[in-house]
Amino acid sequence: MNFSIEQIFSVFIILFAIIDIIGAIPIILNIRQKGEVIHPIRATLISVAILLAFLFAGKWILNLFHVSIESFAVAGSIVIFIYALEMILDIEIIHNNGPAGSSSIVPLAFPLIAGPASFTALLSLRASYSVENIIIGLLLNMIIVFIVLKSTDKIEKKLGRGVIYVLRKFFGVILLAVSVQLFTANLGNLINLVK
Numbered sequence: 001m002n003f004s005i006e007q008i009f010s011v012f013i014i015l016f017a018i019i020d021i022i023g024a025i026p027i028i029l030n031i032r033q034k035g036e037v038i039h040p041i042r043a044t045l046i047s048v049a050i051l052l053a054f055l056f057a058g059k060w061i062l063n064l065f066h067v068s069i070e071s072f073a074v075a076g077s078i079v080i081f082i083y084a085l086e087m088i089l090d091i092e093i094i095h096n097n098g099p100a101g102s103s104s105i106v107p108l109a110f111p112l113i114a115g116p117a118s119f120t121a122l123l124s125l126r127a128s129y130s131v132e133n134i135i136i137g138l139l140l141n142m143i144i145v146f147i148v149l150k151s152t153d154k155i156e157k158k159l160g161r162g163v164i165y166v167l168r169k170f171f172g173v174i175l176l177a178v179s180v181q182l183f184t185a186n187l188g189n190l191i192n193l194v195k
Contacts, residue, residue, distance in 0.1 A: 001132055002130040002132060003132060003136075004130070004133055007130065007133035007134075007137075008133045008137050008140075009137075010137070011125055011133055011134050011136075011137025014121055014125065014137075015118065015121060015137060015138060015141045016141055018118050019113055019118055019141055019145065021113065021144060021145045021148045022148065023171055023174060024112055024148075024171075025148065025152065025171075026087065026170075026171040027083065027087065027107075027112060027168075027171065028149065028152050029152060029155075029156055029168070030086070030087055031103050031108065032152065034092070034103075037103070038103060038104050038108060038149060039104040040146055040149035040150045041146070042104045042105075042109075043104040043105070043108045043109050043113070043149055044142050044146040046104070046105055046109040046110075047108075047110075047113040047114045047142060048138070048139070048142050050110055050114035051114045051118060051119075051122060051138055052135070054119045054122055054123075055126065055131070055134060055135070058119055058122065058123055059123065068190065068193055069116075069123060069186075070186040070187075070189040070190040071190055072116055072119065073116035073117070073119075073185075074183055074186045075116070076116030076117075077179045077186070078179070078183070079107070080111060080112075080115070080178065080179040081179035081180070081183070083107060084173070084175035084176035084178075084179055085172075086172075087168050087169065087171065087175065088169060088173060088176065113145060116182060116186075117178075117182060122134065122138075
């Protein structure tokens, strides 16, 4: 075992910034306002499972389907872009016709928590950090994810609908910018791969 507090802290900070569960609060509230039920434990456990699977088998899975991490990130950025438009324009583009509670899986567990940016980060971290430190940093982030998902009722009551509405618009623009950045950064790499 090669535990390092410095590596764990570094992984935690990187993943915390990328997962950005605090910034996702308006998205979570938006999902709930559509009448969808969010199951915090299910969403957290599925996110952990997806991220751990990708940590250990991400490159293999993408290679199996002949998909590059860049094209995966571009596809994910388009999904995030659509959700951002929904938040900004007060429209519903993606209709969730899945069974009750499926919002805990899509879009929450994937692609908001476990998405292209976190997948890319995990593959990059794997090249520089020991696996056990990445896992601990990831699990610490998932504890925070669970706490935030569990507390959205209290957050909504404390802030009020007006503030939530403004935050939803603001974070919709931020999410739009993140999706554009993810798209442009990976599209350039994708074009270079094709050449």
